[in-house]
Amino acid sequence: MRERVGAGREPGGEGRLWLLGFLIFAVFAVFLGRLAQLQLVEGAELRTRSERNSIxxxxxxxxxxxxxxxxxxxxxxxxxxxxxxxxxxxxxxxxxxxxxxxxxxxxxxxxxxxxxxxxxxxxxxxxxxxxxxxxxxxxxxxxxxxxxxxxxxxxxxxxxxxxxxxxxxxxxxxxxxxxxxxxxxxxxxxxxxxxxxxxxxxxxxxxxxxxxxxxxxxxxxxxxxxxxxxxxxxxxxxxxxxxxSIDMDLQRAAWDAFREDHPEDPNDVGRLGALVALDPRSGDVLAMLSRPSFDPNSFAGGVDPKTWRALLQDPHKPLQNRNIQGQYPPGSTYKIFLAAAGLETGLVTPSTRVFCPGSFWYGNRSFRCWKKEGHGSVDLHTSLVRSCDVYYYALGVRLGVDRIASFAKAFNLGRITGIDLPDEKPGLIPTSEWKQRRFGVPWYPGETVSISIGQGYDLTTPLQLAVSYAALANGGTIYEPRVILRRRGADGEIEEVPPVEKGRLPVRPENLAVIRKALEGVVEQPGGTGSKARVPGVAVAGKTGTAQVVRLEKFQGVKESKIPLEYRDHAWFVSYAPAENPEIVVAVLSEHGGHGGSAAAPLAQKVLARYFEKRGVVAPAKAQAPVPVPVEEEEDPVIEDVPADGGSDPEPGAATPSDAPPGADAVREASDGSGPHG
Missing domain, CATH: 3.90.1310.10 (Penicillin-binding protein 2a (Domain 2))
Structure with missing residues (x-):
């Protein structure tokens, strides 16, 4: 018997299939309806919202x-x-x-x-x-x-x-x-x-x-x-x-010293210049000030054009770090390098004497000492203490320009110091080869007389002089100036920056000792030109220098305060203390400040006094009595032509500041009212 088709199917099965199909259709209908609503009704609004919200x-x-x-x-x-x-x-x-x-x-x-x-x-x-x-x-x-x-x-x-x-x-x-x-x-x-x-x-x-x-x-x-x-x-x-490495107490002392007012001088716009203090035992930079200054906060988010233009157009160049970018004739601070050269070559001994009548004859020219009446018979010690120009005229001529340059460069002059700051200038220590290459003319003997007292083509930065005097003070080690002591991360990791020794001076200890003793006399000995740097209870050593900017015949006999600022001499003082076991070197340039002994030495004194006050060696500055200074031993400048801006290397073929040909002697004859810097 055949089974009937459909036999065994559950009753009502077709109804359930129909219901399931209806439900599926209904769900799709709802989705399609919502999709239509989103597209046709709310589409524009949703598109706007999606465009407005963004990641x-x-x-x-x-x-x-x-x-x-x-x-x-x-x-x-x-x-x-x-x-x-x-x-x-x-x-x-x-x-x-x-x-x-x-x-x-x-x-x-x-x-x-x-x-x-x-x-x-x-x-x-x-x-x-x-x-x-x-x-x-x-x-x-x-x-x-x-x-x-x-x-x-x-x-x-x-x-x-x-x-x-x-x-x-x-x-x-x-x-x-x-x-x-x-x-x-x-x-x-x-x-x-x-x-x-x-x-x-x-x-x-x-x-x-x-x-x-x-x-x-x-x-x-x-x-x-x-x-x-x-x-x-x-x-x-x-x-x-x-x-x-900076000590802000010393930095502030330097700042305060430079900001002192000079009410007796209505033309003075404030002290311009530079000060740098070093630890001669490591090269650490303890203070570095350049005046005039500016507020770096104005650059923090990008400087505005008006402020930038004002800084660039300021004739006093506030953006220039004079310690490493200002190049100036070193004046009599340069004499220690000739003294070292003379001692090392045997051309002089500590007892070698030169008679100073107030002028030095070379060929048919007479070159004046800063002290017109002369110093009389002086040995090496006295020549530095009283800054006798004639002694160094005579020594310089015997040494010659190239031997002078060799010793000056051995003290790290004429090259960058290597400080961890950008755009350092090298200065200039001239040689006969440099003159021939630069100007196409030979070196003239009269120019050797000029550079022997830190004039003529000689150009140095304040930091260079500080580094060279630090090497003299510590016994002969030349350190690279160090500003950065250490770096440290948020995790506590510390990276120390060690001192860097660049070399040794080619000067025997006994000869360094002779020069150091003389520099102590510059400050501590009666008649020394640096007496205004004395610090009670501390032996200070140093050397003054006065560097002329331009010829000043028309200002002969005029009180310095009446001379326009831009025509005044630059004042130098480079010092260290204590004289026997130096801990600090201070180099000061008072731009257009006048005499080194009266303008620059007092500025160094304030920084030295603050340093030793912090160490309990001297009383606070307000309690110190003023140190009497013999005015008659103030250095007067030589009248001669030097670069006027303190920062330029002569261009090839350019005339000297006097408009003379490049080969003309830089030191002027006594007959035209000239004389040497002291």
């Missing part, structure tokens, strides 16, 4: 590492600041946005628009810095009108702050927006346009150390640029801190 990557700048002095006092740190930025891709060329920004910031909006429109490719999606360190008043106005400013972003970023202002500006340096040429250089990989980086001083040298590593955050923002949702974040890594 933005926010850069999280790393705080720069702190810069501290040797005692841990903060010199440079960071603080929170508000930066105003624009995202070019979101501005869409809106004139309204630019006009509104200009009104709210009270500035011309055209430069902002130009910078935004220069952005191309991926850069258009990166925020562009419009104004750094936004004042709170401007910030409030921006936030109030945020809805009318598409693409405008305000971010809290770390901002550099220099605690002591202009007190150590040249040493610490400045920040600035990275230049286009820097972006192409090695070492700037990963930097982007608009970043603030170290541009001068230690900020530039230590850029890789201080910078740290930036982080980032991905966020969803609405049309007003407000954060709607934070997606993810990589925290920034702060830069490492740096401890310097």
């Amino acid at each position: 933005r990557t926010v850069r999280l700048d790393a705080p720069r590492g702190q810069i501290l002095d040797r005692e841990g006092r903060v010199l440079a740190s960071t603080r929170p600041a508000f930066d105003l930025e624009l995202v070019p891709s979101e501005v869409r060329g809106s004139d309204l946005t630019y006009r509104a920004l200009g009104q709210l910031l009270e500035t011309d909006a055209a430069p902002i628009r130009e910078r935004v429109e220069r952005r191309r490719g991926r850069e258009r999606f990166q925020p562009l810095l419009v104004k750094a360190d936004l004042p709170y008043e401007s910030l409030a106005r921006i936030e109030t009108h945020r809805y009318a400013l598409p693409g405008v972003v305000t971010e809290i970023r770390p901002r550099r702050e220099y605690v002591e202002g202009d007190l150590a500006a040249h040493l610490l340096g400045t920040l600035g927006e990275i230049r286009a040429d820097q972006l192409e250089k090695p070492g700037f990989e990963g930097y982007r346009s608009g970043e603030i980086v170290g541009q001068t001083g230690l900020e530039a040298v230590l850029e890789p150390t201080l910078r740290g590593t930036a982080g980032g955050r991905n966020v969803i923002v609405d049309v007003a640029g407000r954060e709607v949702e934070r997606l993810d974040e990589v925290a920034p890594v702060p830069g490492r801190d740096v401890v310097l």
